[in-house]
Amino acid sequence: MSYDIRDITLAERGRQRIAWAARHMPVLNQIKDEFAREQPFQGRRIAASLHITTETAALLSALHAGGAEVALCASNPLSTQDDVCAALAESGIAVYACYSEDLTTYQQHIEQTLALDPHLVMDDGADLIVEVHNRSQGSSVVAGIEETTSGVTRARALAEQKLLRFPVIAVNDTPTKRFFDNRYGTGQNTIDGILRATNIFLAGATFVVAGYGWCGRGIALRARGMGARVIVCEINATRALEAVMEGFQVLSMTEAAPLGDIFITATGMSGVISEQHLRQMKDGAILGNSGHFDIEVDVAALRKLATSTTEIRDHLSEFRLSNGRTLYLLAEGRLVGQVAAEASPAAVMDLSFADQALSTRYLLQPDLQLPPAVYDVPPDIDERVAQLKLQALGIKLDTLNESQLAYQHAWQLGTVAAS
Incomplete structure (x- = not known):
């Protein structure tokens, strides 16, 4: 071996x-x-x-x-x-x-x-x-x-x-x-990771999800199910419109930064939460990432803004800023559902x-x-x-009969049958 x-x-x-x-x-x-x-x-x-x-x-x-x-x-x-x-x-x-x-x-x-x-x-x-x-x-x-x-x-x-x-x-x-692991699996493990690391109460909290792909959809769905008020940030117009139709508030990250209690990124893109956004966030805001790489939250900028850093719980670091506010980072900015939970x-x-x-x-x-x-x-x-x-799962599906199979390749049947 x-x-x-x-x-x-x-x-x-x-x-x-x-x-x-x-x-x-x-x-x-x-x-x-x-x-x-x-x-x-x-x-x-x-x-x-x-x-x-x-x-x-x-x-x-x-x-x-x-x-x-x-x-x-x-x-x-x-x-x-x-x-x-x-x-x-x-x-x-x-x-x-x-x-x-x-x-x-x-x-x-x-x-x-x-x-x-x-x-x-x-x-x-x-x-x-x-x-x-x-x-x-x-x-x-x-x-x-x-x-x-x-x-x-x-x-x-x-x-x-x-x-x-x-x-x-x-x-x-x-x-x-993507329809199942990304949406339901990531949705569950992200919430699980947040709760294990913080033991916070989600009901009534303002929960910001950056990215409304399949992972973001799942996270937003689960956060709402726990009673959070969910804000979605997106760069894609179609996905943003879908989030609106699902009843979520859609804002830019600049607009959402002063409002959120919890921020989770799920975009696969770098610099989603930047120094500018960190400066706008309220005292006590919690930051986390559900994307694969630790590039979505600008952790270097967070360290630069901080006068002190302390790991106060497993996978939860406290950053005291020079302006007197405190921000919290989950799992060093790495994917929280894998690090603080069990995937x-x-x-x-x-x-x-x-x-x-x-x-x-x-x-x-x-x-x-x-x-x-x-x-x-x-x-x-x-x-x-x-x-x-x-x-x-013990679930059986219907199957097409011969007539239905033939209909798939027919053109004669419509509102008026062809003669």
């Missing part, structure tokens, strides 16, 4: 928690059994940079069961669960990660993971994909998978500049991922990781010839994942 983790003796605890997550992932369990029978990854090497959680362990276990040699590093230094690392290492997966590792160690672990010389890289944030492209052309990588919005943006930028060397499937963009629940990650597992098999078909580009998940994979989930 090859690994660099915090403590291998935590393995038993990790196994117990992984088993609990797997119990709520029936789709991935079925795919794992299929992989174990068919061995589609025999002789294949897969390197992954992911949030190392119990749900991620279930995904890697499915790939490993299918014959893959797997190496894993973290996609965020603060989301790693050390007991999960230990359990995976004992199971034969090479793990290079530990909670709260510094950036030097984080980079070292990326390099150790890529030392596997993988055929496929599985990413959350595109750090592996970018590192492969920073190296010479001598890599064995033939394909990649990207799970999150920020990573897809980086992969598309490589493609736009004609630098992308291999096909990448954007799992983030497929309906069974999206297993039942919804069942969909996202099933998409990733089946997309991996698709990309590693021996005869597949895809030019370098960013691709959607094949529709038949997305549909199969949805069908398997419904079956697991």
Whole structure:
């Protein structure tokens, strides 16, 4: 076994928690059994940079069961669960990660993971994909998978500049991922992270959500469900109009800054909350980020404005400003639902990781010839994942009869039947 983790003796605890997550992932369990029978990854090497959680362990276990040699590093230094690392290492997966590792160690672990010389890289944030492209052309990588919005943006930028060397499937963009994991999973884990870090009362609070994509929609929905007054900030006119139609107040961040009690960014864009906004915020305002990278809140500007900084609770830092006001930052500006909570629940990650597992098999078909580009998940994979989930929930669908099937391809029937 090859690994660099915090403590291998935590393995038993990790196994117990992984088993609990797997119990709520029936789709991935079925795919794992299929992989174990068919061995589609025999002789294949897969390197992954992911949030190392119990749900991620279930995904890697499915790939490993299918014959893959797997190496894993973290996609965020603060989301790693050390007991999960230990359990995976004992199971034969090479793990290079530990909670709260510094950036030097984080980079070292990326390099150790890529030392596997993988055929496929599985990413959350595109750090592996970018590192492969920073190296010479001598890599064995033939394909990649990207799970999150920020990573897809980086992969598309490589493609736009004609630098992308291999096909990448954007799992983030497929309906069974973004409609469910992004909306319901991120909505729940973000609120969970805020409450664990602060124990504040949301009912009656003014809650500002920056970004009304699928993650922002979920966060706004859950915050309203907890009784908060929700303000949405957007740059996209269509999404802003949708937020208005859903009954949310839509303001610019400049307008919202003096009003909010809690601010959460979910945009995948840098500098969403800037020094100008920080100067406008009321005493006691709480800032957090639900995007992948810690770039959405200008933490450097916050530190510059502060006369003192104190961590007053786990994942909650107090910044006393020179004007006498105090602002609070969640999880160092990193994605709060992963750092202060436990990420999206297993039942919804069942969909996202099933998409990733089946997309991996698709990309590693021996005869597949895809030019370098960013691709959607094949529709038949997305549909199969949805069908398997419904079956697991005991839900049956209607089907079209022969007459209805024929009608789909007919033109004669209308208000007046054609003669």
